[in-house]
Structure formats: structure tokens, C-alpha cells
Amino acid sequence: MDISYSTAAAEDVDFPDQSFDVITACQCFLYFDAAVVVPKIARMLKPGGRFAEMFLAWLPDESEIAAKSEELILKYNPDWTGCRYKRMPITAPDWADGFFTVENILAFDVPVRFTRESWNGRIRACRGIGASLPEDKIRAFEHEHIEMLHQAAPPSFEIPHHATMRILRVNK
Numbered sequence: 001m002d003i004s005y006s007t008a009a010a011e012d013v014d015f016p017d018q019s020f021d022v023i024t025a026c027q028c029f030l031y032f033d034a035a036v037v038v039p040k041i042a043r044m045l046k047p048g049g050r051f052a053e054m055f056l057a058w059l060p061d062e063s064e065i066a067a068k069s070e071e072l073i074l075k076y077n078p079d080w081t082g083c084r085y086k087r088m089p090i091t092a093p094d095w096a097d098g099f100f101t102v103e104n105i106l107a108f109d110v111p112v113r114f115t116r117e118s119w120n121g122r123i124r125a126c127r128g129i130g131a132s133l134p135e136d137k138i139r140a141f142e143h144e145h146i147e148m149l150h151q152a153a154p155p156s157f158e159i160p161h162h163a164t165m166r167i168l169r170v171n172k
Contacts, residue, residue, distance in 0.1 A: 080128035
């Protein structure tokens with residue numbers, strides 16, 4: 001397949017009008033400036049095109065391992081705002097007004113299997129650790145997190161997650 005890749009902040013993306021049938025944003029839309037990005041997405045979609053926004057989060061109230069991991073993240077990064085996720089109703093977003101019509105909203109739970117090592121990697125990659133702490137604090141967190149996992153978690157385990165998806169059709 002002849003596939004070209006480009007890397008840019010979502011706010012800087014600038015493809016020609018009506019370039020795409022579908023545009024997706026997985027695990028990232030909350031970081032974008034919707035006032036800038038939404039009109040661009042609408043412009044870049046073909047008539048009848050769709051924008052799929054997806055999100056997946058672990059449920060710390062339903063997993064002792066996830067809860068203990070969050071406690072440790074907060075020890076190293078007390079300003080982290082990604083903690084204590086709970087299921088919430090998924091509705092039509094205000095930013096869609098005038099640009100999109102909600103076609104479908106899906107929400108479901110899914111158990112995700114991890115090993116101690118893969119869960120540590122998942123947690124290290126979260127914005128509370130890998131995206132915001134200096135390397136020395138990341139190493140200290142990782143050492144303590146791995147130790148906690150060896151005490152609290154079996155070699156393989158499931159962490160319950162809540163998944164959401166909004167399918168929006170462009171208004172053209």
C-alpha cells in the first residue's frame with residue numbers, strides 16, 4: 001500500500017477540503033483545542049463523512065491493582081488529573097453543534113489482560129508519569145510500582161476498563 005504519514009499537532013493539521021471519509025481520534029481528543037480542531041475536521045470530511053471519537057479508561061473503583069497504581073501515581077505527581085475515573089453518561093458534545101450530528105454513541109466495559117510488566121508499561125505511559133515527570137522521578141516511580149505489583153498482583157490479571165465511542169456525521 002502507498003501510505004504517507006505526517007506528524008503535526010491536531011491544531012496545525014491542514015489537509016484539503018473533503019479529503020477524508022472518516023477521521024478518528026482515539027484517546028486524545030480531550031487534549032485538543034476543540035474550537036480550532038472541530039471546524040478543521042468538518043472541513044476535511046467529505047459530505048456524509050464521519051468523525052469517530054474513542055476513549056478507554058481503567059476503573060480504579062473496580063480493581064485493587066488499578067487503585068493502588070493510581071495512589072502511587074498521585075504520590076509522585078499530586079497534580080495529576082487523570083485519576084479516579086468513573087463511568088459517566090456519554091452525550092452529544094457541545095462542540096459538535098453546527099458541525100456534526102450524533103449518529104451513534106456506544107459505551108461498554110471490557111476486561112483488559114495485563115502481566116505485571118505490561119501493566120507497569122501502561123501506567124508508565126500515562127500522562128501522570130511518562131508525559132509529565134522528569135526521568136529520575138519516572139525511574140523511582142517505576143521501581144516502587146514494580147515492587148508493589150510483585151506484592152499485590154498475580155503474574156497475569158485483568159483490569160476492568162470502560163470504553164466509549166461517539167460516531168458523528170458531518171453536516172454537509
